[in-house]
Amino acid sequence: xxxxxxxxxxVWKAVTLPPALLLSLAGNVLTALVQIWANxxxxxxxxxxxxxxxxxxxxxxxxxxxxxxxxxxxxxNLGTNLMVVYPQWLRGPRGExxxxxxxxxxxxxxxxxxxxxxxxxxxxxxxQGTVEYGRRQLAGVDVRGSSELFQPxxxxxxxxxxxxxxxxxxxxxxxxxxxxxxxxxxxxxESILGDFVLIDSQRFKVMGLLEAKxxxxxxxxxxxxxxxxxxxxxxxxxxxxxxxxxxxxxxxPQIPESExxxxxxxxxxxxxxxxxxxxxxIFKQDQILQExxxxxxxxxxxxxxxxxxxxxxxxxxxxxxxxxxxxxxxREIGLRKSVGARRRDILLQFLxxxxxxxxxxxxxxxxxxxxxxxxxxxxxxxxxxxxxLWSVALALGFSAGVGxxxxxxxxxxxxxxxxxxxxxxx
Amino acid sequence: MITKADGGAGxxxxxxxxxxxxxxxxxxxxxxLRGVTRTIYENEYVAIMGPSGSGKSTLxxxxxxxxxxxxxxxxLAGKDVSRLSQSKLARIRGRKIGFVFQSFELLPRTSAxxxxxxxxxxxxxxxxxxxxxxxxxxxxxxxxxxxxPNQLSGGQKQRVAIARALxxxxxxxxxxxxxxxxxxxxxxxxxxVFDSLHADGQTIIVVTHEDSIAARCHRVxxxxxxxxxxxxxxxASDSGAYEEAGAGTVHVGAAEGAGVA
Ligand SMILES: Nc1ncnc2c1ncn2[C@@H]1O[C@H](COP(=O)(O)OP(=O)(O)O)[C@@H](O)[C@H]1O
Ligand SMILES: [Mg+2]
Numbered sequence: 026x027x028x029x030x031x032x033x034x035x036v037w038k039a040v041t042l043p044p045a046l047l048l049s050l051a052g053n054v055l056t057a058l059v060q061i062w063a064n065x066x067x068x069x070x071x072x073x074x075x076x077x078x079x080x081x082x083x084x085x086x087x088x089x090x091x092x093x094x095x096x097x098x099x100x101x102n103l104g105t106n107l108m109v110v111y112p113q114w115l116r117g118p119r120g121e122x123x124x125x126x127x128x129x130x131x132x133x134x135x136x137x138x139x140x141x142x143x144x145x146x147x148x149x150x151x152x153q154g155t156v157e158y159g160r161r162q163l164a165g166v167d168v169r170g171s172s173e174l175f176q177p178x179x180x181x182x183x184x185x186x187x188x189x190x191x192x193x194x195x196x197x198x199x200x201x202x203x204x205x206x207x208x209x210x211x212x213x214x215e216s217i218l219g220d221f222v223l224i225d226s227q228r229f230k231v232m233g234l235l236e237a238k239x240x241x242x243x244x245x246x247x248x249x250x251x252x253x254x255x256x257x258x259x260x261x262x263x264x265x266x267x268x269x270x271x272x273x274x275x276x277x278p279q280i281p282e283s284e285x286x287x288x289x290x291x292x293x294x295x296x297x298x299x300x301x302x303x304x305x306x307i308f309k310q311d312q313i314l315q316e317x318x319x320x321x322x323x324x325x326x327x328x329x330x331x332x333x334x335x336x337x338x339x340x341x342x343x344x345x346x347x348x349x350x351x352x353x354x355x356r357e358i359g360l361r362k363s364v365g366a367r368r369r370d371i372l373l374q375f376l377x378x379x380x381x382x383x384x385x386x387x388x389x390x391x392x393x394x395x396x397x398x399x400x401x402x403x404x405x406x407x408x409x410x411x412x413x414l415w416s417v418a419l420a421l422g423f424s425a426g427v428g429x430x431x432x433x434x435x436x437x438x439x440x441x442x443x444x445x446x447x448x449x450x451x
Numbered sequence: 452m453i454t455k456a457d458g459g460a461g462x463x464x465x466x467x468x469x470x471x472x473x474x475x476x477x478x479x480x481x482x483x484l485r486g487v488t489r490t491i492y493e494n495e496y497v498a499i500m501g502p503s504g505s506g507k508s509t510l511x512x513x514x515x516x517x518x519x520x521x522x523x524x525x526x527l528a529g530k531d532v533s534r535l536s537q538s539k540l541a542r543i544r545g546r547k548i549g550f551v552f553q554s555f556e557l558l559p560r561t562s563a564x565x566x567x568x569x570x571x572x573x574x575x576x577x578x579x580x581x582x583x584x585x586x587x588x589x590x591x592x593x594x595x596x597x598x599x600p601n602q603l604s605g606g607q608k609q610r611v612a613i614a615r616a617l618x619x620x621x622x623x624x625x626x627x628x629x630x631x632x633x634x635x636x637x638x639x640x641x642x643x644v645f646d647s648l649h650a651d652g653q654t655i656i657v658v659t660h661e662d663s664i665a666a667r668c669h670r671v672x673x674x675x676x677x678x679x680x681x682x683x684x685x686x687a688s689d690s691g692a693y694e695e696a697g698a699g700t701v702h703v704g705a706a707e708g709a710g711v712a
Contacts, residue, residue, distance in 0.1 A: 049575070052572060059561070063560055357556075360556040360558070361569070361573075363515070363544055364550070364570035365541055365544050365546065365570050365619075366573050367538045367542070367573075368538065369538075370541075444518075444544075448556070
């Protein structure tokens with residue numbers, strides 16, 4: 026029978042394997058392991074490509090997943106359906122930067138009235154200041170001037186004492202709430218409640234302490250002080266015309282509607298014509314998500330590149346070493362045939378060996394991937410990383426697939442050897 | 452016209468009719484066997500002799516179903532096997548034939564026991580370990596079953612190979628120069644194993660160059676240029692049946708005539 030006829034017939038026979046043959050698979054796996062163990066170094070070098078591919082799958086998938094969870098979590102902490110509206114810088118006729126466009130409290134109140142899709146709004150003034158308590162002082166603290174609605178909009182609540190009230194805001198009372206990191210850095214405890222601190226040399230009564238949020242991308246979110254926006258404007262009157270504000274949409278689907286209403290109201294109030302650009306900006310959460318999505322896409326394409334190249338290299342390595350193995354063991358093949366092995370038995374034996382080899386490489390890759398993920402989490406600012414089970418399954422599937430794909434040619438070569446030619450092989 | 456059939460001592464195991472084997476080497480044709488017609492009976496102990504290149508191995512390969520003849524008919528235990536597919540041939544090799552090679556052909560890094568089990572596992576017979584152990588016992592190597600080939604002497608390796616050939620209780624054992632790689636003392640040891648298998652009723656065919664080995668067989672077939680030139684029963688055999696059958700040289704023409712008829 027010539028090889029042209031033999032190969033399709035063999036494929037057919039291999040596909041219609043009787044169950045009894047599957048039972049002998051265990052024996053084949055054992056033979057394969059003995060063979061691989063006998064050539065330890067060679068086998069290890071052979072599967073290097075597969076090790077790298079699988080390791081990359083595990084590490085990249087786990088890291089993107091970890092960062093993804095981290096971002097999602099951060100956004101949830103930021104407040105759901107949150108937007109920040111801020112004044113845009115104006116440009117002169119030659120494109121030079123002039124000054125921020127005006128955005129006043131009246132604009133904010135107007136938006137609050139006009140936008141039905143927005144649940145609530147709160148002015149916000151972003152500042153950096155120095156907090157002093159006793160003889161200790163802490164510079165570079167994020168100070169926010171906002172309203173009593175800061176809590177629900179930012180989903181950032183006081184868990185000790187209370188938040189300042191609408192009355193406090195209206196009366197411009199010098200009161201504040203502090204984040205936990207400030208307490209830690211000022212080396213004081215909750216007894217600071219009711220006491221006074223200096224924020225940029227002004228006396229404030231501490232009314233409440235904000236719950237701890239932890240850090241995001243290495244930046245601590247708890248190093249924050251919130252004061253009434255009315256007080257903030259008194260301290261920095263020049264900010265009166267350049268305010269920003271939070272908007273919370275009624276629901277997630279209503280975010281675009283809310284954004285449109287805000288835009289319409291502000292453009293109208295600022296007298297902008299149809300051709301004029303917005304003189305304000307709106308920051309939305311999905312911008313962060315889009316940003317992260319871009320990172321994830323890049324990571325995924327880099328992963329796909331690494332994985333396909335190393336799988337290809339690994340596969341060719343396996344094919345090569347299997348071809349060498351078939352040649353080295355030609356007499357063994359002849360002997361096996363002479364004691365009753367059929368072509369499909371030999372085919373299956375060598376295919377099993379290729380698959381066991383590549384799967385072992387995959388297993389090593391998984392172990393290395395796990396180790397790298399573990400070592401990465403030892404870094405204090407690293408996000409929590411868990412290796413998803415599906416990535417392990419995917420990696421194992423890939424490596425086994427490579428074994429089948431690249432093992433089939435050497436296995437055929439072994440299977441169609443004529444017993445006598447094989448036994449005569451030197 | 453004196454053949455074994457006339458003696459009536461056993462059923463035919465191997466029946467060859469006008470077997471030809473032609474190899475093609477480039478454009479040249481090599482006629483390795485040129486019309487071999489012969490019958491070998493149950494429990495015969497046959498030596499095949501002849502100069503190098505006379506076609507002994509080619510004949511053994513065809514007898515062992517490792518190869519098929521270019522033309523002619525071969526019946527093994529009454530069944531025509533000369534035109535079977537590769538997978539059917541493999542099945543017959545595994546169940547009806549035990550091959551012993553000059554260079555042992557044991558699997559390395561594999562225990563004697565596992566080597567003997569090999570044909571049993573391809574035939575998927577049950578109780579492999581037990582049957583393999585029985586075969587090892589038969590060649591007096593029971594205490595070495597866990598040894599790997601590199602821990603065995605040449606003679607021991609060949610005994611493991613014989614056990615492997617025995618494990619399936621084959622119709623016939625074919626040994627192509629089984630002592631070719633062994634010294635004379637070890638050769639004697641191996642031939643004693645064959646003698647005792649034969650005494651138990653096993654049909655055996657041995658290719659050999661050595662007259663001393665041919666002398667312990669009961670029948671000697673001599674090949675020359677792919678043809679049988681001599682086929683005789685040994686006078687000095689220990690079995691009375693062969694002497695009755697008529698010892699001495701059977702002439703080629705007469706023997707072939709008898710085989711065809
Ligand atoms: N596979 C083959 N291809 C070509 N010629 C072969 C092959 N096998 C054997 N021959 C030839 O057939 C003849 C008989 O060989 P062989 O049976 O091996 O002889 P012996 O075993 O008696 O020494 C020799 O001339 C040899 O060269
Ligand atoms: Mg020979």
